[in-house]
Amino acid sequence: MPQTNSEALAPTLNMLMNGEFRAAHIYFQAAAWCEDAKLAGSAQFFLTHASEEMMHMQKIYQYIVDADLSARFEALPEPKIEANSLVSLLQEIYQHEKLVSERFIKATKEADQAGDLSTFEFLQWFIVEQREEEMLFRGILDRAAVIGDGPHSLYYIDTEIAKIAAAAVAAASATPAGGGA
Numbered sequence: 001m002p003q004t005n006s007e008a009l010a011p012t013l014n015m016l017m018n019g020e021f022r023a024a025h026i027y028f029q030a031a032a033w034c035e036d037a038k039l040a041g042s043a044q045f046f047l048t049h050a051s052e053e054m055m056h057m058q059k060i061y062q063y064i065v066d067a068d069l070s071a072r073f074e075a076l077p078e079p080k081i082e083a084n085s086l087v088s089l090l091q092e093i094y095q096h097e098k099l100v101s102e103r104f105i106k107a108t109k110e111a112d113q114a115g116d117l118s119t120f121e122f123l124q125w126f127i128v129e130q131r132e133e134e135m136l137f138r139g140i141l142d143r144a145a146v147i148g149d150g151p152h153s154l155y156y157i158d159t160e161i162a163k164i165a166a167a168a169v170a171a172a173s174a175t176p177a178g179g180g181a
C-alpha cells in the first residue's frame with residue numbers, strides 16, 4: 001500500500017494506465033492482422049502480448065486506487081495497423097514501445113521532482129519492463145534480418161516468433177505474479 005500522497009501524479013498515472021490499455025488494443029489488432037495473413041505463430045505472440053499489456057494496465061489501476069486516487073478510463077481510439085508486411089508491423093510496434101518507454105521515463109522524473117518516492121519506486125518496475133520489451137522486439141527484428149528475404153522467409157520468421165510466444169507463456173506460468181518480458 002503506497003504511503004505517500006501521490007495526488008500530483010494522478011493525471012500522469014491515469015495517462016500511463018490508459019496507454020497500457022491502448023497498447024493491449026493495438027496488440028489485439030496486430031494479432032488479427034497476423035491471422036488475416038495466416039501467420040499463426042505471430043498471431044499467438046501478439047495475443048500473449050496483449051494479455052501482458054492488460055496486466056500492466058491493471059497493475060497501474062491497482063496502484064491508483066490503493067493510493068486513494070481516482071482511476072479514469074478514456075475512450076480507446078481505433079487501433080490502425082498501417083503495415084503491409086510482418087517486418088514493417090514489427091518495426092511499427094518496436095517504435096511504439098520506444099514511445100511508451102519515454103513516457104515511463106518522463107513520469108519517473110516527474111515523480112522524483114515531486115518528491116513522490118512511492119510512485120518513483122512503483123515506476124521502476126515499468127522502466128525495467130520497457131527495457132525488456134525493446135530488447136525483445138529488437139531481437140525479433142535482428143532475427144528477421146538474418147533470415148532475410150528468401151522464398152520461405154515469412155514461414156521461418158513466423159516460426160521463430162511462435163517459439164518466443166511459447167517461451168513467454170512458459171515464463172509467465174513459472175512466475176504467477178505476472179509481468180516478465
Ligand SMILES: [Fe+2]
Pocket residue numbers: 020023052053056
Ligand atoms: Fe506495457
